[in-house]
Amino acid sequence: MDLTTQSFLDQPELNDEQTTPSNPTAEPGSLEADVIAALRTVYDPEIPVNIYDLGLIYKVRIDENKQAFIDMTLTAPGCPVAGTFPGIVAEKVRAVEGISDAAVELVWEPAWTQERMTEAARVELGLI
Numbered sequence: 001m002d003l004t005t006q007s008f009l010d011q012p013e014l015n016d017e018q019t020t021p022s023n024p025t026a027e028p029g030s031l032e033a034d035v036i037a038a039l040r041t042v043y044d045p046e047i048p049v050n051i052y053d054l055g056l057i058y059k060v061r062i063d064e065n066k067q068a069f070i071d072m073t074l075t076a077p078g079c080p081v082a083g084t085f086p087g088i089v090a091e092k093v094r095a096v097e098g099i100s101d102a103a104v105e106l107v108w109e110p111a112w113t114q115e116r117m118t119e120a121a122r123v124e125l126g127l128i
Contacts, residue, residue, distance in 0.1 A: 026060075032097050035060055035068055038092045045081055048125055051089070055116025058107060068093045068102040071113045082106065 008035060011101035026032035033125065039052040039060075051057060051072065060070040074082055086104040122128045 029098070031066065032060060035070075035093055035097050035099065036064065038096045039070075039089070042089055042092050044075065045085075047075070047125070048122045049117070053118040053121040054120070055112060055114075055118070062099070066098055066100040066101055068096075068099050070102065070104045073102055073105050073107055075112050077108055 019061070026036055033092050036052060036057075039048045039057055042068045043049065044051055044054055044056070047054060049066065054075075056074065059069075061069045064068070070093065070122060072086065074085065079085075086106050090102045090104045093099055114122070117125075117127075119128070
């Protein structure tokens with residue numbers, strides 16, 4: 001069963017320190033760490049960097065029912081995969097052992113910038 005948009009909206013807000021690519025707080029071996037590992041297997045179709053290190057994942061939350069709620073963005077609002085990419089990400093997260101379901105919300109605020117990338121991603125792309 002897919003999570004509804006309403007159930008996603010009913011989730012409490014997370015602060016930026018809870019889980020962001022530049023400040024991951026997931027304990028190694030935790031379900032959250034497993035979700036992040038799955039997110040790191042999804043690559044932007046136009047940039048050879050995974051979506052987590054690229055900084056496209058803004059928030060990851062797993063509730064008491066093992067449902068994952070993810071806020072993500074794209075590098076640009078006009079991105080041609082905007083209609084399909086969140087579903088691809090949700091399917092990857094649903095495949096994580098222990099996750100009962102996943103909802104991915106596409107957000108545009110704050111706008112994505114290169115500063116959201118990890119240092120490793122910037123090095124890989126030759127930006128530093």
